[in-house]
Amino acid sequence: MRTDDGATRVVIEEFPVSASAAGPYGVAAGPDGALWTTLVHAGAVARVTTDGEVRVHPLSSATGGPTVIVPGPDGALWFSEYRGHRLGRITTDGEVVGFELPTPESGPYGVAAGPDGAVWFTELAANRVGRCTVDGEVTEFPLPVPDAMPSAITAGPDDALWFTLNQANAVGRVDLGGAVTLHRLPTPDAAPVGITLGGDGALWFVEIGASAVGRITVGGEITEFPLPDSGARPHAVVAGPDGACWFTEWGGNGIGRIEQDGRTERFPLPTPGSEPHGITAGPDGALWAALESGALARIAVGTGG
DSSP, X not given: OBOTTSOBOEEEEEEEOSOTTTOEEEEEEOTTSSXXXXXXXXXXXXXXXXXXXXXXXXXXOTTSOEEEEEEOXXXXXXXXXXXXXXXXXXXXXXXXXXXXXXXXXXXXXXXXXXXXXXXEEEETTTTEEEEEOTTOXXXXXXXXXXXXXXXXXXXXSSSEEEEEXXXXXXXXXXXXXXXXXXXXXXXTTOOEEEEEEOTTXXXXXXXXXXXXXXXXXXXOOEEEEEOSOTTOOEEEEEEOTTSSEXXXXXXXXXXXXXXXXXXXXXXXXXXXXXXXXXXXXXXXXXXXXXXXXXXXXXXXXXXXX
């Protein structure tokens, strides 16, 4: 996995998905062994095999703005439509169902499968966290601070969901009954976005405003690791198969890797101006990132020289 100088060996390939105007944004590994990505500007979801075969599934609205996509608890993929104010569900056969949210102009963004068999999501514009059953029954939980812009969300190790509050400079925890706890970040204006459960049982998140990666334990202990590039603007983060966390550098046009002790590495993307957003661990042992410029990037670890 490492070269003689201790660096991680990585090979990055790019697979075109769409015209650049379509904008791949979120990406998830499906239960069918393929990658699924949202096309935020085209109102579609695409299925991409690991050898680059693409099938695009248009949604009911071309302007709904599909963003984050995740595997659901029911064998389908679930995604948010930020501008359409809906949650979407797509089967591996391409059958799509949309669920309108009860709060107008809610702006759903982050999505995660919960430990209770439901789908949990954030409402970035309505300042709420929501829960949706697989049948489409929605419950919403207001946040205790105004205009917090709840963003990404993930299941924690403690039968709760953890999420970032981009404008409240905090990480939140919501239990299955809807009770919310907030943990303020030490760095002002850090603007956290992506969050994931790490291999060490802690939550790892990225600070797009501070160009840093953070770690929070279930007890609320926070550690922040500034990145070498102050303009990296990390956006999304995922636990990798190698025990490290991997993240996209939206501003730095690269992919980052951070170990549990805070050691970081950076790998530039081949194409300038790629605008990497979502990232996931793929079914083939590689990491996959969605590039808004029109492609998916495959990041193979432990190969090459």
